Amino acid sequence: xxxxxxxxxxSIQVAFLAIxxxxxxxxxxxxxxxxxxxxxxxxxxxxxxxxxxxxxFWSAVRVTLFTIAQAWIIAVVAGLLVAYLVxxxxxxxxxxxxxxxxxFAIPLTLLFPVFILFFGIGPASKVAYAATYGxxxxxxxxxxxxxxxxxxxxxxxxxxxxxxxxxxxxVLFPAAFPVILTGLRVSFxxxxxxxxxxxxxSSAAGVGxxxxxxAELMEPARMYAWIVFVIITAVSLNFIVSAIxxxxxxx
Amino acid sequence: xxxxxxxxxxAAGRPVAISIRNVSQRFGDAGxxxxxxxxxxxxxxxxxxxxxxxxxxxGCGKSTLLNIVGGLFPATxxxxxxxxxxxxxxxxxxxxxxxxxxxLFPWYTxxxxxxxxxxxxxxxxxxxxxxxxxxxEAVNMGAFIDHYPxxxxxxxxxxxxxxxxxxxGTDIILMDEPFAALDEQTRMVLGEDLSELLAKTGKTIxxxxxxxxxxxxxxxRIFVMTARPGRIKSIIEVDEPHPRSPDFMLTxxxxxLRNQAYALLRDEVRQAIALAREAEAAHA
Numbered sequence: 001x002x003x004x005x006x007x008x009x010x011s012i013q014v015a016f017l018a019i020x021x022x023x024x025x026x027x028x029x030x031x032x033x034x035x036x037x038x039x040x041x042x043x044x045x046x047x048x049x050x051x052x053x054x055x056x057f058w059s060a061v062r063v064t065l066f067t068i069a070q071a072w073i074i075a076v077v078a079g080l081l082v083a084y085l086v087x088x089x090x091x092x093x094x095x096x097x098x099x100x101x102x103x104f105a106i107p108l109t110l111l112f113p114v115f116i117l118f119f120g121i122g123p124a125s126k127v128a129y130a131a132t133y134g135x136x137x138x139x140x141x142x143x144x145x146x147x148x149x150x151x152x153x154x155x156x157x158x159x160x161x162x163x164x165x166x167x168x169x170x171v172l173f174p175a176a177f178p179v180i181l182t183g184l185r186v187s188f189x190x191x192x193x194x195x196x197x198x199x200x201x202s203s204a205a206g207v208g209x210x211x212x213x214x215a216e217l218m219e220p221a222r223m224y225a226w227i228v229f230v231i232i233t234a235v236s237l238n239f240i241v242s243a244i245x246x247x248x249x250x251x
Numbered sequence: 252x253x254x255x256x257x258x259x260x261x262a263a264g265r266p267v268a269i270s271i272r273n274v275s276q277r278f279g280d281a282g283x284x285x286x287x288x289x290x291x292x293x294x295x296x297x298x299x300x301x302x303x304x305x306x307x308x309x310g311c312g313k314s315t316l317l318n319i320v321g322g323l324f325p326a327t328x329x330x331x332x333x334x335x336x337x338x339x340x341x342x343x344x345x346x347x348x349x350x351x352x353x354x355l356f357p358w359y360t361x362x363x364x365x366x367x368x369x370x371x372x373x374x375x376x377x378x379x380x381x382x383x384x385x386x387x388e389a390v391n392m393g394a395f396i397d398h399y400p401x402x403x404x405x406x407x408x409x410x411x412x413x414x415x416x417x418x419x420g421t422d423i424i425l426m427d428e429p430f431a432a433l434d435e436q437t438r439m440v441l442g443e444d445l446s447e448l449l450a451k452t453g454k455t456i457x458x459x460x461x462x463x464x465x466x467x468x469x470x471x472r473i474f475v476m477t478a479r480p481g482r483i484k485s486i487i488e489v490d491e492p493h494p495r496s497p498d499f500m501l502t503x504x505x506x507x508l509r510n511q512a513y514a515l516l517r518d519e520v521r522q523a524i525a526l527a528r529e530a531e532a533a534h535a
Contacts, residue, residue: 156354161343162371170367174358
């Protein structure tokens with residue numbers, strides 16, 4: 001029964017990909033779309049295979065992945081720390097939670113030029129921008145998770161004389177962990193998108209820069225090769241993260 | 252203490268373990284219409300090694316009183332003394348709790364649950380393993396030490412929960428309807444286990460329940476409480492040595508005590524129901 005459902009789910013997912021590829025193929029082969037806007041699939045594939053063999057490909061990927069990693073780590077550390085401090089008291093939760101939530105509602109993309117001003121067009125501005133964006137989901141979701149921990153566990157810990165830090169480490173954090181994990185995951189993909197977006201807007205290096213450069217130089221096949229690479233990377237990462245998450249939830 | 256010595260008589264001469272003096276608990280703003288008096292000027296003594304039951308209708312403030320005794324929150328008025336110490340917060344070295352639902356942490360195995368409890372309570376690490384083993388064996392759960400709580404039945408979980416309370420090694424254990432979530436048979440068996448453990452260890456236990464049979468079967472003294480505000484209505488003494496066998500439940504003495512408790516409780520339960528209706532009507 002479960003296998004059957006799983007099979008159906010997978011079939012629909014595969015069918016979706018097949019239809020997307022079919023549409024791409026149809027649009028380009030019938031000439032409905034000019035190759036200048038969307039080159040045929042086989043040409044993009046050939047360009048991609050050539051691209052992978054170049055040193056500039058791997059150096060751009062390295063720059064981007066390193067930028068994402070730095071931004072995400074900063075976002076996670078800052079987000080967890082702020083959530084921990086804010087949930088120390090009900091008063092501070094009431095003050096800070098709406099403040100953080102409404103700041104997150106502002107399209108921070110508007111502030112991207114400010115990050116460029118402060119940090120330059122190198123990776124530092126992308127790290128700062130993506131870390132800022134990625135901070136919010138970690139903080140907000142962790143605050144929500146910590147505040148929804150069952151009161152009886154806290155009462156039990158208190159009766160056993162647990163210190164505030166012990167309570168956090170052995171009760172609050174593990175109890176909220178599945179929720180926190182969701183925050184980390186959302187934050188990761190926001191960091192990922194912010195770094196690529198930032199690089200596309202204004203950058204000296206990285207995958208986003210390569211995409212915008214290919215567009216400027218009117219090399220659509222090259223641009224799409226990069227885009228397809230980013231899509232595959234994002235989907236694979238999501239797949240890996242989900243697998244880890246599912247395993248961790250089984251207790 | 253010999254088998255035949257009546258337990259209560261043995262306890263009567265012992266020092267006072269818990270002294271509750273004029274304790275009141277009010278919730279909500281004083282004098283306002285939403286002020287609720289949960290506990291009203293209660294005084295009672297619990298002697299060392301005694302098993303005391305707080306019996307009353309739901310909402311009569313018995314759990315509130317237990318939480319105050321355990322230092323989980325301060326009373327509005329009055330003093331609780333444990334030995335010669337006034338209770339001002341949790342006293343993990345003197346008092347352990349066994350709560351209504353199992354409060355084993357589901358993210359830890361049984362062993363880890365015990366370890367973390369010892370850690371909270373500052374027990375020397377060298378004692379953890381032996382104490383865990385001993386307590387689990389006392390409730391016949393030794394084989395499940397590496398299981399997660401969710402892998403056990405509700406009854407087994409509450410057994411382990413009880414063992415954790417005992418493993419903490421405090422002289423006083425406060426139990427807040429520990430068997431409420433269990434089916435009748437499991438309750439009975441755990442009740443017998445508890446009576447046996449009590450006889451072996453000589454712990455002082457304050458037990459909150461609304462089950463008449465449980466109260467009579469386990470207690471040396473039953474404090475019957477009134478509906479809100481909670482006061483002591485009457486004290487019933489159960490002069491029967493621990494460990495008590497299930498045969499005790501078949502004796503005329505048992506039914507007599509049970510009937511006595513029921514007679515005292517009946518009006519209070521009716522009043523509690525009326526109060527609950529009133530509160531519902533007021534909210535609607």
